[in-house]
Amino acid sequence: MFELRQPELLALLAVAPALWWLHRLHDRGIDQPVAALFLWQTSATDMSQGIRLAAADPAWRRRVSVVVCACMAMAGPLYLTNKPAITVWVDDSPSMFVAESGATRLALAADELARRIGEDFGGGLMLRSLGDPTKSSQADNANALLQSLRTWPVAGNALTPPPPALMDRGRRHWLISDGADPDIAEWSSSAPLSGVVQIGSEKNNAAVTAITARASASDMNVLDVRVHIGYSGTSAGYRTVNITGVKDPGEQRFELAPGASRIITATALRGRNIEARLDPPDPLPMDDSLILPASASAALKVRVIGDCPGALVGALAAIPKLDLSNAPGQPADLLVACAAAGALPQTDTAAMFFVTPESQPQQFRKPVWSTLAGPLQNIALDDVAAEVVDRPVGTAATPLLSSGRGALISLHREADRAPAVYVGLDIADAAWARQPSYALLIARLAELAAGQLLLDPIDAVARGSGEEEIAPRYALAQREVDITPASTGRDIAAWFIFAALLLVLLDLAVLIGTARRAAAPAAAAGR
Amino acid sequence: MAELALTEPLAALDQTELKRLAGVAGKWLAGRSSTMGGGRPHRRQPGRGLEFFDHRPYVAGDEVRHVDWRQTARRDTPMVRRFVHEASTDWLICLDCSASMQSAGQQKWTLGLQLAAAISYLLLYLGDRVALAGFSEALDAVCRPGRGAGHYTRLLMVLRDLSRQPRGNASKPGACAPLARRGDATIVITDGLSAEGMQADIALLAAQCAHVQVLHLEDPLDTTLPSSLSLRLVDVETRRTLSVASSEALSGAARAAQRNIAETLRGHCLARAIPYTRVNAATHWRDALLDHLRPSAGRHV
Numbered sequence: 001m002f003e004l005r006q007p008e009l010l011a012l013l014a015v016a017p018a019l020w021w022l023h024r025l026h027d028r029g030i031d032q033p034v035a036a037l038f039l040w041q042t043s044a045t046d047m048s049q050g051i052r053l054a055a056a057d058p059a060w061r062r063r064v065s066v067v068v069c070a071c072m073a074m075a076g077p078l079y080l081t082n083k084p085a086i087t088v089w090v091d092d093s094p095s096m097f098v099a100e101s102g103a104t105r106l107a108l109a110a111d112e113l114a115r116r117i118g119e120d121f122g123g124g125l126m127l128r129s130l131g132d133p134t135k136s137s138q139a140d141n142a143n144a145l146l147q148s149l150r151t152w153p154v155a156g157n158a159l160t161p162p163p164p165a166l167m168d169r170g171r172r173h174w175l176i177s178d179g180a181d182p183d184i185a186e187w188s189s190s191a192p193l194s195g196v197v198q199i200g201s202e203k204n205n206a207a208v209t210a211i212t213a214r215a216s217a218s219d220m221n222v223l224d225v226r227v228h229i230g231y232s233g234t235s236a237g238y239r240t241v242n243i244t245g246v247k248d249p250g251e252q253r254f255e256l257a258p259g260a261s262r263i264i265t266a267t268a269l270r271g272r273n274i275e276a277r278l279d280p281p282d283p284l285p286m287d288d289s290l291i292l293p294a295s296a297s298a299a300l301k302v303r304v305i306g307d308c309p310g311a312l313v314g315a316l317a318a319i320p321k322l323d324l325s326n327a328p329g330q331p332a333d334l335l336v337a338c339a340a341a342g343a344l345p346q347t348d349t350a351a352m353f354f355v356t357p358e359s360q361p362q363q364f365r366k367p368v369w370s371t372l373a374g375p376l377q378n379i380a381l382d383d384v385a386a387e388v389v390d391r392p393v394g395t396a397a398t399p400l401l402s403s404g405r406g407a408l409i410s411l412h413r414e415a416d417r418a419p420a421v422y423v424g425l426d427i428a429d430a431a432w433a434r435q436p437s438y439a440l441l442i443a444r445l446a447e448l449a450a451g452q453l454l455l456d457p458i459d460a461v462a463r464g465s466g467e468e469e470i471a472p473r474y475a476l477a478q479r480e481v482d483i484t485p486a487s488t489g490r491d492i493a494a495w496f497i498f499a500a501l502l503l504v505l506l507d508l509a510v511l512i513g514t515a516r517r518a519a520a521p522a523a524a525a526g527r
Numbered sequence: 528m529a530e531l532a533l534t535e536p537l538a539a540l541d542q543t544e545l546k547r548l549a550g551v552a553g554k555w556l557a558g559r560s561s562t563m564g565g566g567r568p569h570r571r572q573p574g575r576g577l578e579f580f581d582h583r584p585y586v587a588g589d590e591v592r593h594v595d596w597r598q599t600a601r602r603d604t605p606m607v608r609r610f611v612h613e614a615s616t617d618w619l620i621c622l623d624c625s626a627s628m629q630s631a632g633q634q635k636w637t638l639g640l641q642l643a644a645a646i647s648y649l650l651l652y653l654g655d656r657v658a659l660a661g662f663s664e665a666l667d668a669v670c671r672p673g674r675g676a677g678h679y680t681r682l683l684m685v686l687r688d689l690s691r692q693p694r695g696n697a698s699k700p701g702a703c704a705p706l707a708r709r710g711d712a713t714i715v716i717t718d719g720l721s722a723e724g725m726q727a728d729i730a731l732l733a734a735q736c737a738h739v740q741v742l743h744l745e746d747p748l749d750t751t752l753p754s755s756l757s758l759r760l761v762d763v764e765t766r767r768t769l770s771v772a773s774s775e776a777l778s779g780a781a782r783a784a785q786r787n788i789a790e791t792l793r794g795h796c797l798a799r800a801i802p803y804t805r806v807n808a809a810t811h812w813r814d815a816l817l818d819h820l821r822p823s824a825g826r827h828v
Contacts, residue, residue: 030758035627035749036720037762037769039781039788057757058772517753 005076091177110149131155185474204233311433
C-alpha cells in the first residue's frame, strides 16, 4: 500500500504531455544528406504503416519517466505499514544514571521500552538525545535498542528538548525519563508524545556541587577553599566528606537536611589538585566527588626582558597571579618587554610591549582617560608623558587610549596569534609611578594580555544547577496522538530519486551513443 | 595521347586498357544499328562535308558548285558530287553534374566521370568528333567538338575541372539541347533522380538530334539510412528536409520508388528506340562500358 504526503504535487505531471509535444519539435534528428528527398517522401506517403513523419523524439519516454519519478519523489511517497516509525527521546541527564535494582534508570527504561514497544520495529526506531540535539541512533530490533541505551553516555549539557511544533508528526514519539527535570516535565505536557516511560523511585542523593578557591587575604600563596555540597533527599541523611589537597586533609561528617546544602571550608596551597569525595556512595556515584585541578589556581609565569624600570617590575610582582621568578629559557605565559619601537621582539606568547620613546615624548598636562568601555575606562592618567604607538604596522589593532595624534595604548589581536598590548606611555616616569593609577593600569594591561582576571581571581569547578536532584517528582504527560495513515509509512522518496538518476544516466548514455553514431554515419549505415 | 596530370578518379583510367577496349568496340560497333546500345550512326552517309561520297544526277535545287562537270560530260547528264555527312559522326556526351551524383560516397560521380572519359576515348579512337557537356539545372561546362588525341586531353581537363567545382541543384539533360545539332549522337550519363522525371528532357534531346543513348547510374546507398536513428533527411540539391524515423521498411519503400523511377525511364527510352543501360554505381567503369557496348540494350549492370 502506498500513500503520498503531498499528492497535489502530482499536478506537475501535467508537464508530461508538454514534454512529449516539445519532443515533436526536436531537431528532427541527425541531418542525413540524401540524393533525392522525393524518394523518401513518396515512400513515407505510400507506406501503410510504420513511418510517421515528424514523430516525437523517442527520448521523450525517458525524460517523461524522469519527470514522473521526480514528481513522485516530491509528493512524498510512503510505503504504508501498520508499524509506524518511532522516535524515542532519551533523557540523558545524570539522574538517569542513578543505580536502582542493580541497573541504571536508563537501562531499566530500555527494558521497559522494549517490553512496551515489543518487536514492532517495522517503521524503524530512532533514539534521540535530549542533551545533545545532534546525537541520534537507529535501532532495528529490540537487542539493538537495549544495547544502544545501555551504552548511552551522560549528557554534557543541559537538556534542550525540541520545540513541539517542530517534531515530526509522521512518527510516534516516546519519551524515557525519570521526571526529575522540571523542564522535561513541562515539555512533555505540550509535546506530541505517544508514550512515556517514566522510571525511578530513588530520591536521596548528595553531591559535591562545586569547589571554589580564592587567594587568602593574609597570605597570597594560600588559597581559601570552599566545598559546596547539595542534597536532594526527602529525609535527613548523613555524609562524610573527604577533602584532599588541602592543608588539613581529613574527613568531616555532617548531617544533611532535606533540600539543604552545605559549605565546607578549608585552606590549601597553590599548585595542588583539590578533591572532595562524599562517603558513603549513594545511588548516583558520579556526582559524589569533584576535583579542582591545580592548573586552575596556578600563577602565570612572566618573563621580563629589556630595560624595564623597577616600578614596572614592582607593579607586576604585586599582582598575585603573576610569577616573575621564571628562569630564562623556560616557557613563559606572559612576556613583558621594554624597548624602542624597532627593537621589540617577535613572540608567540601573550605579551606586553612598553615602547621606549626615541625622542622627547609628548607631555599631557591634563588628565587623560579612555572613553571606551573596557578595563581602562575608569583609569585617569594625570600629567603623563606618552608617544604614539604605531607598531606593529599592518596588524589588527584596537586603540585603548588615544591622543589626537594616534593610539597611546593599543591591543593587537591576530588570528592564530596571542594578544599583545603596546604601550606608548613613559613607563619610567618616576612621578607617575608613585600614583595609584600606575599599578592599576599595569594590572589591567596584564589582564588584557593574559586574557583572564589576575586581581583576586576565584578558581572554581561546579556542576550544573540542580544536577543533584534525582527524585522523580514530576509526573510526565502522555497523550494519544493522532497519526495520519499517510504518515505511518516508510518514506520511499529516495527510491524514486534513485530511479530518476538512473534514467538521466541512461539518457546521457543514449545521447552519447547517438552522437558517436552521427559522427560516423558511414559506419552506422553498415557501409 | 598527351600526358596530363590527373587525380582520381580520372587517373584510374588505364590508357592501354582503353586502347584495347577501343579496338574491340570498333569491331562490335561496325554497322550496328543506332537503336542498339553503343550503336553508332553510319559514318558514310551523304550530307554536308568535305569527304567525297558518290555522284548522283542533278536535281533542281542542287548547288551548282557541286556539279561535277567531268562526270557530266562522261555520262551526258548533269551529275553532282555528294559528300560524306560529317555531322553524323559528332557525338555529344552529356554528364549529369547535379549534387545528387555526388551523394552517398560519390560512387555515381566517380563512375560518371570515368565513363565520360572512356567513351570519349573510344569515339575519338574511332575517328569521331566528340563534344562534352556537363549539366545540372543548366549547362555547367562545355567542351566544343573535336577529334584526335589533343582533343581527348581537352576533354580530360574539362572533366577534371568539373570534378573540382560545386555541382548544381537539379538534373535537366534538356539543358544540353542547344548544343545538339541535327544528326548528332548524344549520350546522357545521369542518375535519373529528378522529381519531375527525365522523360521530357530525353525526348527533347531525341527530337533535337539523330541519336540518343542513356546510361542510368544507380547507387543502392541512395536508399540506405543509418539504422535506429531519428533522422532529418536533407536533399542535397533542393536542401529541403524531411524528418523520419529510420527503419528497414522506409528504406525498402525508397528502393521501390527508385526502381519505379528507373523502370519509367527505361520504358520511355524503349518506346522511343533509345538505348538505355542501367548501371550499378559500384560497378567498375570497364564492365559498365562493355555492357553498354554489347549488342543488347536496356540491360542492368
